[in-house]
Amino acid sequence: MNPTDLTKTRYEVTLTQEAWAGVETAAKKLNLSVSELFEQIGCGLLEIVKPEDIEDYLDWQDALEAEANPENQERIPWEQVKQELGL
Structure with a gap:
């Protein structure tokens, strides 16, 4: 399933500044936005x-x-x- 084909809902995530910076860095390394990174992980298209x-x-x-x-x-x-x- 392609995550871009789905209707998106806003969610809130609470992280430390260090954790958020790490997530942003990981997304940038993959040429993704943070939202796209979470989408791909959640849909099983990207694995940690x-x-x-x-x-x-x-x-x-x-x-x-x-x-x-x-x-x-x-x-x-x-x-x-x-x-x-x-x-």
């Missing part, structure tokens, strides 16, 4: 993702790339790894 979830996803992507690299196909026994690490 925690930074640690993004980091986990990027780590997973790196692991898949490393595993697919032909140079990483040699398997080293765990005992050898522990010995090399001094464990």
